[in-house]
Amino acid sequence: MPTTLKTIVTAQIEAVYKNVLDLGTPTDNLLKKVKIELADGTGANSADRMFHDQRTLAASASEDLDLAGVLASPFGATLTFVELRAVMICAASTNTNNVRVTRPASNGVPLFLAASDGLDIPPGGLFLWSCPADGKVSVTAGTGDLLTVANSSSGSTVTYDVVIVGTSA
Incomplete structure (x- = not known):
């Protein structure tokens, strides 16, 4: 029986902003929620490949996540991503x-605009990128398939969780 994948990516910021005054407390309530639903498949608004793992890097170490033919699915199959639909990386709060x-x-x-572009995720922080459209971030085996994750300094290890969702065609 073939595998299928249904994915929901949700980003949300909920905040209550108050100004405590002598005779009242004006309040601004914010709830901004974006939900992207991906059906099983390889076209727009769909995905059929997923990788997830918790990983640890030694002090000052780095690793390249090869998105074309190296990572394995939760069922042990080798994954080759052709397009990305979502990337989430969470830094452990204990880092x-x-x-x-x-x-x-x-x-x-080409998840970031230029070669060597990137960002730091502080302890307890996360990075989330998602787009349901076709052709926005293509993976090309041998020339555009690596995502580097590194420990920003010496002295201690870092642990991070990674989830990558994409298509096989």
Whole structure:
């Protein structure tokens, strides 16, 4: 029986902003929620591949996540992503150092605008990118398939969770 994938990516910010005054408390309530639903498949608004893992990097270490033919699905099948639909990386709150995510200068997947672009995820922080449209972030084996994750400093390890959702065609 073939595998199927249904994915819901949700980003939400909920806040209550108050100004405590002598005779009243004006309040601004905010709830901004964006939900992207992906059906099983390879076209727009769909995905059929997923990788997820918890990983640990030694002090000052880095690793390249190869999105074309190296990572394995939860069922043990080798994954080759052709397009990305969602990337989430969460840094453990117990980390001392940041988790650094970059597009490597050579063979980097174009998740960030230019080679060597990226960002630091502080302890307890997260990075989430998602887009349901076709052709926005393509993975090209051998020339555009790497995402580098690094420990930003020396002295201690970092742990991070990673989830990558995409298509096989």
